[in-house]
Amino acid sequence: MTAYLEISRLEKSFGTVRVVRDFTLAIDRGEFVSLLGPSGCGKTTVLRIIAGFEALTGGAIRIEAQDVTRLRPSQRNIGMVFQSYALFPNLTVAQNVGFGLRVKGAPRGEIDARVAEMLALIGLPDLGSRYPYQLSGGQQQRVALARALAPRPRMLLLDEPLSALDAKVRVSLRNEIRAIQRELGITTIFVTHDQEEALSMSDRIVVMNGGIAEQVGTPFEVYNRPATRFVANFVGSLNTFEARVEDPAAGRVAVAGTALQLAGPLDAARGAALGLALRPEAVHLGRQPGREIVLPGRIEEVAFHGSVIRLRVAAGGAQVALDTFNRPDTPPPPIGASTEISFSARDVIVLGA
Amino acid sequence: MMRILAWAAFLLGSLIFVAPLLGMTEFSLSMRRGVYSLDAYRSVLADPQFQETFLYSVVMALFTIVFGVMLVVPTAYWVRLRMPGLRPVVEFLTLLPLVIPAIVLVFGYIRLYNTSSFLPLTGSATGTNILLMFGYATLSLPYMYRAVDTGLRTIDVGTLTEAAQSLGAGWVTILARVILPNILVAVLSGAFLTFAIVMGEFTMAALLNRPAFGPYLQIVGANKAYEPAALAVIAFGITWACMGLIQLVTRLSPHMRASR
Ligand SMILES: Nc1ncnc2c1ncn2[C@@H]1O[C@H](COP(=O)(O)OP(=O)(O)OP(=O)(O)O)[C@@H](O)[C@H]1O
Ligand SMILES: [Mg+2]
Numbered sequence: 001m002t003a004y005l006e007i008s009r010l011e012k013s014f015g016t017v018r019v020v021r022d023f024t025l026a027i028d029r030g031e032f033v034s035l036l037g038p039s040g041c042g043k044t045t046v047l048r049i050i051a052g053f054e055a056l057t058g059g060a061i062r063i064e065a066q067d068v069t070r071l072r073p074s075q076r077n078i079g080m081v082f083q084s085y086a087l088f089p090n091l092t093v094a095q096n097v098g099f100g101l102r103v104k105g106a107p108r109g110e111i112d113a114r115v116a117e118m119l120a121l122i123g124l125p126d127l128g129s130r131y132p133y134q135l136s137g138g139q140q141q142r143v144a145l146a147r148a149l150a151p152r153p154r155m156l157l158l159d160e161p162l163s164a165l166d167a168k169v170r171v172s173l174r175n176e177i178r179a180i181q182r183e184l185g186i187t188t189i190f191v192t193h194d195q196e197e198a199l200s201m202s203d204r205i206v207v208m209n210g211g212i213a214e215q216v217g218t219p220f221e222v223y224n225r226p227a228t229r230f231v232a233n234f235v236g237s238l239n240t241f242e243a244r245v246e247d248p249a250a251g252r253v254a255v256a257g258t259a260l261q262l263a264g265p266l267d268a269a270r271g272a273a274l275g276l277a278l279r280p281e282a283v284h285l286g287r288q289p290g291r292e293i294v295l296p297g298r299i300e301e302v303a304f305h306g307s308v309i310r311l312r313v314a315a316g317g318a319q320v321a322l323d324t325f326n327r328p329d330t331p332p333p334p335i336g337a338s339t340e341i342s343f344s345a346r347d348v349i350v351l352g353a
Numbered sequence: 354m355m356r357i358l359a360w361a362a363f364l365l366g367s368l369i370f371v372a373p374l375l376g377m378t379e380f381s382l383s384m385r386r387g388v389y390s391l392d393a394y395r396s397v398l399a400d401p402q403f404q405e406t407f408l409y410s411v412v413m414a415l416f417t418i419v420f421g422v423m424l425v426v427p428t429a430y431w432v433r434l435r436m437p438g439l440r441p442v443v444e445f446l447t448l449l450p451l452v453i454p455a456i457v458l459v460f461g462y463i464r465l466y467n468t469s470s471f472l473p474l475t476g477s478a479t480g481t482n483i484l485l486m487f488g489y490a491t492l493s494l495p496y497m498y499r500a501v502d503t504g505l506r507t508i509d510v511g512t513l514t515e516a517a518q519s520l521g522a523g524w525v526t527i528l529a530r531v532i533l534p535n536i537l538v539a540v541l542s543g544a545f546l547t548f549a550i551v552m553g554e555f556t557m558a559a560l561l562n563r564p565a566f567g568p569y570l571q572i573v574g575a576n577k578a579y580e581p582a583a584l585a586v587i588a589f590g591i592t593w594a595c596m597g598l599i600q601l602v603t604r605l606s607p608h609m610r611a612s613r
Contacts, residue, residue, distance in 0.1 A: 088531055
């Protein structure tokens with residue numbers, strides 16, 4: 001079966017600057033895919049090329065096996081939601097939502113019915129006669145979503161739709177967008193630089209850096225098995241150790257003089273430098289059964305977050321962040337206390353040199 | 354101290370500006386010896402030539418406005434959207450009519466479009482009217498362009514265009530349903546300025562020999578005593594009504610003010 005959306009070998013240059021390089025991605029029908037990456041990595045550019053606002057320098061885009069590369073934006077039937085909402089200020093909410101259908105010349109009754117349906121879907125059934133300036137940011141963005149969905153587009157593209165909203169609205173709207181997307185089963189690409197957003201919403205994530213897709217995978221894969229050092233560092237927080245390879249075939253390394261036995265053989269030469277990484281939640285304070293690697297350390301910082309206590313421990317020649325759960329009967333350890341940290345070889349992410 | 358100076362400047366300014374107006378108004382009311390009356394106005398309004406030329410100029414103004422809007426709005430929009438680098442150039446071009454005297458312009462027109470040219474517009478009344486409309490549009494171009502461009506600055510032209518495009522709209526739809534309605538206040542203020550300019554224009558209409566309001570004002574002014582004053586007050590009233598209307602539409606369109 002071929003994919004619903006196929007982007008093959010996309011290239012885009014502005015002048016001599018290659019902004020998107022050899023970008024290939026296949027998305028299934030109904031999938032929710034996020035483009036995640038730091039500012040300036042080309043996320044918006046990829047989205048705008050798919051929408052047709054930006055001409056591509058090379059490559060092709062196919063939707064349902066139809067080449068849309070040469071189609072104008074107005075011919076692609078792709079819904080778009082912008083960071084700045086971009087509602088038409090002169091039109092009411094209902095007229096905004098009905099705009100796409102009106103342009104297509106749909107009969108009046110059909111437009112009205114669809115508008116009512118869409119306003120119910122976004123939970124604003126009574127606001128049809130308001131103007132955009134009479135709505136909050138969150139409401140405006142929901143209307144923008146309804147407007148994009150009303151003409152039944154083949155795909156939905158969202159470019160950082162939540163960035164302009166405050167934290168609480170952002171989280172609730174995040175869930176709402178995902179729920180609506182599931183209900184309609186619409187194929188969606190969501191651009192964000194917020195890893196939490198990408199991890200919590202997506203079926204799959206494309207982690208981008210410098211115009212390149214560094215890794216494509218489920219949130220679970222990207223978080224737990226980052227393909228590159230960049231992905232490991234960008235997605236989630238990470239503790240890194242510098243290690244030296246002692247026996248590559250046996251998977252034995254040394255960290256700050258302490259020998260560690262990793263889970264598998266290493267693809268590196270004896271004596272080579274190697275980066276090892278651990279998620280904060282994989283590191284445990286003190287010894288624990290099943291966590292066979294133990295390093296001595298010293299408490300450097302204690303931050304009480306309520307249910308979670310985040311500690312910083314100097315161990316293995318590095319600063320290690322780790323999380324422990326708060327327990328009413330155990331106060332957090334004092335700063336400067338000697339301690340041990342333990343973790344399992346299975347949780348170690350090998351980053352390469 | 355600054356305050357007193359400011360007030361003094363204001364007073365002086367109003368004196369220079371208001372005194373002649375008051376004098377003229379007073380004079381226009383004094384046709385009947387000894388009492389104030391509207392006789393001069395009555396005489397003016399009853400003059401069939403007044404009605405004819407006034408109507409002619411109003412119609413010309415309306416055509417000029419429609420033509421100007423259709424020329425300027427898409428141009429300013431396109432420059433903002435696709436050729437932002439060209440903005441200073443276009444802005445300079447639209448300022449040229451302020452520098453080039455109308456008389457130069459109209460002589461240029463007559464040379465280019467006379468009866469023995471490739472496009473003999475001056476050969477017929479309609480042709481000459483069209484030529485005059487072009488002239489008016491040129492004269493009002495600096496004001497129209499500036500008004501429209503200012504209007505475009507208040508909306509996010511690029512994103513609104515893309516939003517409309519992604520919903521399937523073509524260029525005509527985008528201009529007519531998205532761009533124009535959102536800069537309507539700016540367009541209207543440009544339109545009223547155009548109206549005021551056309552109603553008072555003399556040089557072009559006179560040289561092209563069209564029965565417009567400006568030349569009529571001149572003829573009456575040369576031949577009568579009280580009526581010209583009344584006419585001047587009327588013309589002045591038209592201009593101020595236009596300015597008032599600009600204020601009014603700005604007030605009456607809430608979504609345009611609060612949309613940002
Ligand atoms: N029209 C343009 N002309 C020249 N360079 C551009 C243009 N648009 C984008 N770029 C450049 O392309 C690169 C990628 O831009 P893009 O907007 O796609 O980044 P992004 O990943 O969306 O970043 P952000 O998270 O800040 O929105 C940037 O370095 C930007 O400066
Ligand atoms: Mg962006």
